[in-house]
Amino acid sequence: MSDGHSASVDVLVIGAGGCGLTAALAAQEAGVDVAILEKAGSLGGNTALSSGSIPAAPTRFQACAGVEDSVALFAGDLRAAAGSHDADPLVDILAETSGALIDFLVDCGVTLDLITTYKHVGHTTCRLHAPPSRKGVDLLDDLAAAVRERDIPLALGHPATGLIEVQGRIAGALAGDDRIEAGAVILACNGFGAASGLLADYCPSVAEATYAGSPDSTGDAIAWGRDIGAATGNMAAYQGHAALSVKNGALMTWTLIERGGFVVDRHGRRFGDETLGYSGFADLELAAAGPFHIIYDAPIRDDVAAGQPQFAEACAFGAAETASDIRQLAARLDLPEDALAATVDDSRRAARGNRCDRFGRTDWGHGPLGDPLCATQIEPALFHTQGGLKIDTSARVLDTDDRPIPGLYAGGGAAMGISGRSGGSGYMSGNGLLSALGLGLIAGRAAARERYH
Ligand SMILES: Cc1cc2nc3c(=O)[nH]c(=O)nc-3n(C[C@H](O)[C@H](O)[C@H](O)COP(=O)(O)OP(=O)(O)OC[C@H]3O[C@@H](n4cnc5c(N)ncnc54)[C@H](O)[C@@H]3O)c2cc1C
Structure with a gap:
């Protein structure tokens, strides 16, 4: 893409971390044309910094290892850690989707195994799946390889700079002088850990702490969402x-x-x-x-x-x-x-x-x-923020009256998380990637469905 061009695609994904790459793979598998815009000049984001641990139950890996687990047990653990919060319906859908997510990732060529040497607090059984290296960069590399193999266009060094709204519907995004029209847009550009102003407003207790996440988590999705009347949830959680x-x-x-x-x-x-x-x-x-x-x-x-x-x-x-x-x-x-x-x-x-x-x-x-x-x-x-745009169980962004904003989806750090209303104590190990990859899968499929109807 070069300056001043316009293009058109069925589904446009903004952000090429774990959420965006998964969303793009899912949308393309569902039969639509997809393209990805990425702000940074090379792949990275928080997904690359993470340990790559994805909680899921029940999975093929757990069955092989003789680990008994269930969606209900997993959802119960998530609720016990987080208490009540704005994203309660997402807890069930993410727990229900988690087993299929692991299958989807493995089928895309992502190498994972079940961590059996530790569980981490809150998980009553072994359900964290990760690359053998326990490095998120390997997870990201495998996802990126799948995107390349499927010829999904990925524009590095192309930050989205705003959304295109036509009569109340999101119809694409701007990237500087470029205009990309799309049937649906998926916001996968993470939260606001690197945005000191938003942090001071929403998470003041951690605003001065060392920030160990990506410098590209600048809260762009929150800013664009607010401009078009989107609601937010769990903004004080991290x-x-x-x-x-x-x-x-x-x-x-x-x-x-x-x-x-x-x-x-x-x-x-x-x-x-x-x-x-x-x-x-x-x-x-x-x-x-x-x-x-x-x-x-x-x-x-x-x-x-x-x-x-x-x-x-x-x-x-x-x-x-x-x-x-x-x-x-x-x-x-x-x-x-x-x-x-x-x-x-x-x-x-x-x-x-x-x-x-x-x-x-x-x-x-x-x-x-x-x-x-x-x-x-x-x-x-501080690793990352867990507050974000309010979404429904199809990852559709909701307005302040809880109505979906047509054409707009969000996942990962761009969407509200499932780690409680405020503070860090509701975060259970793996909640970040569960929301990123799980909502990526859900958003990609839902955006493709919307395109057909
Ligand atoms: C040190 C560390 C360890 C962690 N370990 C774990 C773990 O083991 N398990 C777990 O579940 N979670 C973990 N997390 C949290 C987890 O990494 C994140 O929750 C998850 O990776 C978020 O994925 P994402 O796709 O939403 O964001 P990212 O992976 O950050 O991807 C977002 C992408 O969007 C791009 N972007 C931003 N703005 C724009 C724009 N305007 N236009 C285009 N692109 C844009 C960014 O450059 C970035 O590439 C960890 C976090 C850290 C910092």
Whole structure:
């Protein structure tokens, strides 16, 4: 596409992350012409930064591994984590679609397997599926290869700059001087994690935190949606992460906690129940006094490194301190020795069941920490926003009277998420990609159907 041209397509997808690529593949499979506009000069977005974990149930992988799961159990877990929120009907449709989503991805050539070495907080069974590398960039590469194989036009370095509205119907989009007319438009350009003004308005508690997501999540879908009277939902919700390594910016897996580790503040004391999950615990860190450290032991370090290559890489770059005793650990971390010793002692007694944990933690993974002890300095971060355009169960964008805006669909970070109304505690591992890929599949198929009628 060059400056000043106009083109026409059945379905136009804006954004080439996990949501957009899945939507394009689904729409083309349903028999319509599709094209994708991507702002960045190369593929990336949050999907590439993620660990690629997609929750789904029941799936062929679970059946092979003998894991019993169901749509009802999955939807129940999602609701238990998030409570009531604006997107409740999406919970069921996403849980129902998740098994078919995994089949669709595998049939498109995406390599996935079931993660059986950890579940992450909130999931009552093993249902996270990911590329063998546990890197979202591999998921994105596989989706992009499928798009290329199917000759779906993908214009890199072509940001959409606005929507074309004709008599109340969305009829395409502008990309600078280019005009692309379309029977339907799918907004797959993520949320507003990189838009400081929107963050300050909707998620003030996390607005100053380190942002670990894509710089291209600038909230374009929200701005365009508002201009045409679209409603929004769950705008104050987000995915935080409590454990970004200060040493090298690597994501420290919460499995360290799930196996029995815990987090201390600048005083060497715990300040909450870590089993709240990495996203919810980030809220506690944001309100507490850092620096923060995860304390775990060498068996946990070795066990987790064996199953999670990214953690092994972080260890190789020195993210894990190991100390022979509390005195050495306290000195290395510059924490008060007495307080740290008391915290470790308390945690061991709680893990043995000899005393109740003052924060109510009951799950201590593999039991009390042994020696030698390990530690990693961490900081809380914002990964992505979970609020967005209000959609129905066909991913159609709704106006403030809950009526679909003809021709307009949204998914992934552009749409409202299923992680609660506000804060990070409603986010369950995988909610981001479930909304991105699941709603991509739903939106692609629905937009193709709309084109035919
Ligand atoms: C470090 C990290 C780890 C994560 N790990 C996980 C995980 O394991 N599991 C999980 O479920 N979620 C995870 N998430 C969240 C998950 O990555 C996102 O929720 C998901 O990738 C969103 O997909 P998307 O397609 O909506 O957005 P993206 O993948 O960000 O794609 C959006 C695309 O739209 C483009 N774009 C933006 N504006 C425009 C415009 N105006 N015109 C054209 N293109 C535009 C962007 O450049 C981008 O390429 C993680 C996030 C981070 C940051």
